[in-house]
Amino acid sequence: MQKLNLTKSLEMFDEAQRLSPGGVMGIRRPYNFVPGEYPIFITHGKGGHIFDVDGNEYIDMLCSYGPIILGHVEPEIDDAVVAQLKSGFCFSLVQPWQNMLLKKLTEIIPCAEMGIIVKTGSDATTCAVRIARGFTDQPVILRCGYHGWHDWCVEARGGVLRKAYEDVHEFHYNDLGGLEKLLNEHKGNVAGIIITPVGHPLNARVQAPAPGFLEGVRELATRHGAVLIFDEIRTGFRVALGGAQARYGVTPDLAVFGKAMANGYPIAAVVGRGEVMKIAEKKVFISSTFFPNSLEMVAALKCIGILERDRVLDSIWERGQKFLDRLHAIVAASGVPCTASGIPPMPFLTFDHDDAGRYKERRTRFYTGAIRRGLFIQPFHHWYICHRHTDADLDRALDVIKEALAEV
Numbered sequence: 001m002q003k004l005n006l007t008k009s010l011e012m013f014d015e016a017q018r019l020s021p022g023g024v025m026g027i028r029r030p031y032n033f034v035p036g037e038y039p040i041f042i043t044h045g046k047g048g049h050i051f052d053v054d055g056n057e058y059i060d061m062l063c064s065y066g067p068i069i070l071g072h073v074e075p076e077i078d079d080a081v082v083a084q085l086k087s088g089f090c091f092s093l094v095q096p097w098q099n100m101l102l103k104k105l106t107e108i109i110p111c112a113e114m115g116i117i118v119k120t121g122s123d124a125t126t127c128a129v130r131i132a133r134g135f136t137d138q139p140v141i142l143r144c145g146y147h148g149w150h151d152w153c154v155e156a157r158g159g160v161l162r163k164a165y166e167d168v169h170e171f172h173y174n175d176l177g178g179l180e181k182l183l184n185e186h187k188g189n190v191a192g193i194i195i196t197p198v199g200h201p202l203n204a205r206v207q208a209p210a211p212g213f214l215e216g217v218r219e220l221a222t223r224h225g226a227v228l229i230f231d232e233i234r235t236g237f238r239v240a241l242g243g244a245q246a247r248y249g250v251t252p253d254l255a256v257f258g259k260a261m262a263n264g265y266p267i268a269a270v271v272g273r274g275e276v277m278k279i280a281e282k283k284v285f286i287s288s289t290f291f292p293n294s295l296e297m298v299a300a301l302k303c304i305g306i307l308e309r310d311r312v313l314d315s316i317w318e319r320g321q322k323f324l325d326r327l328h329a330i331v332a333a334s335g336v337p338c339t340a341s342g343i344p345p346m347p348f349l350t351f352d353h354d355d356a357g358r359y360k361e362r363r364t365r366f367y368t369g370a371i372r373r374g375l376f377i378q379p380f381h382h383w384y385i386c387h388r389h390t391d392a393d394l395d396r397a398l399d400v401i402k403e404a405l406a407e408v
């Protein structure tokens with residue numbers, strides 16, 4: 001399969017590197033895909049498809065790293081936002097949308113008695129950790145998963161003071177023993193446990209919760225007096241309307257939501273038990289100029305309304321299950337050492353590690369084959385199924401996966 005024409009993307013990237021350190025930020029840099037094979041600049045999207053500056057079209061199963069739950073350019077949401085735009089959206093005070101959105105969140109999310117609206121996932125996880133420390137007056141945070149770019153949880157530590165993360169310790173997904181060991185080591189000093197209820201492909205080879213795992217985490221948190229925080233930035237408004245906690249029946253003390261909440265508009269939320277949340281009334285400070293801006297709240301209410309009205313997540317789950325079943329069959333027939341490892345709304349393919357590191361070569365070949373055939377997915381992040389992916393899109397994606405694995 002021929003290499004794509006990416007001339008304009010690469011020219012723009014050259015220019016970008018003169019304008020901004022690294023050209024583009026973090027996860028959008030070419031080394032997170034296959035350098036030289038993936039587009040870097042996008043012009044537009046529609047439904048489940050995106051188009052790059054060289055005119056290539058792709059089935060988008062990265063979905064903007066998670067926010068796109070319906071599809072690109074949803075007129076119902078955009079019309080509601082434009083209507084609000086005409087009355088203003090940035091004031092010194094809040095607009096009534098805040099209460100409407102919070103009321104909605106408390107209706108649909110099991111742990112939510114109160115909430116705080118912020119802008120990004122990193123804002124939300126950082127607020128939740130601060131609330132947990134304020135509530136317990138303890139320093140230690142036990143974490144599992146990616147929680148954003150802020151000092152307490154950042155992966156690359158240049159420019160970050162050691163003391164910002166020295167009370168933060170990581171445990172592995174689906175490893176209750178590891179968590180219990182940490183809780184015992186820091187007995188009496190643990191403020192909170194923050195965990196992505198579905199594992200991250202980067203550091204969990206199996207991403208679905210093992211039977212009893214989430215229940216065990218809940219029980220351990222209660223026993224040790226730690227605030228349990230579910231990081232539902234990826235799973236919220238995707239795995240179920242009320243998040244993974246609704247799907248798997250385990251209720252944390254606090255939870256954070258973002259990404260799919262408004263189909264791409266920047267908004268996130270911290271929600272949880274009133275007794276814990278109330279610590280942010282006086283003792284814990286949370287504030288930002290843009291937190292109360294209402295356009296994203298309008299978009300979120302519209303998006304959640306559509307998800308409910310059209311039973312979107314049931315359909316995504318059902319189609320995702322079929323996709324994952326077929327992915328399992330394709331993988332088994334391929335003879336390539338890899339595993340279909342995600343959950344139905346967030347499928348993924350993990351290349352089985354080997355001592356010689358040959359899996360990295362296989363992975364690169366696979367993703368090269370996928371992008372050349374017009375399937376936009378990423379080696380280190382869940383793939384996603386959105387509402388506007390047609391059955392033909394998903395069939396085509398599976399054909400591409402089969403052909404790309406054959407090349408591996």
Ligand SMILES: Cc1ncc(COP(=O)(O)O)c(C=O)c1O
Pocket residue numbers: 065120121122123125145146147148149196231232233234258259
């Ligand atoms: C589980 C999880 N938590 C937090 C974040 C941080 O969110 P943001 O990038 O919006 O700051 C992410 C982003 O990918 C995430 O996947």
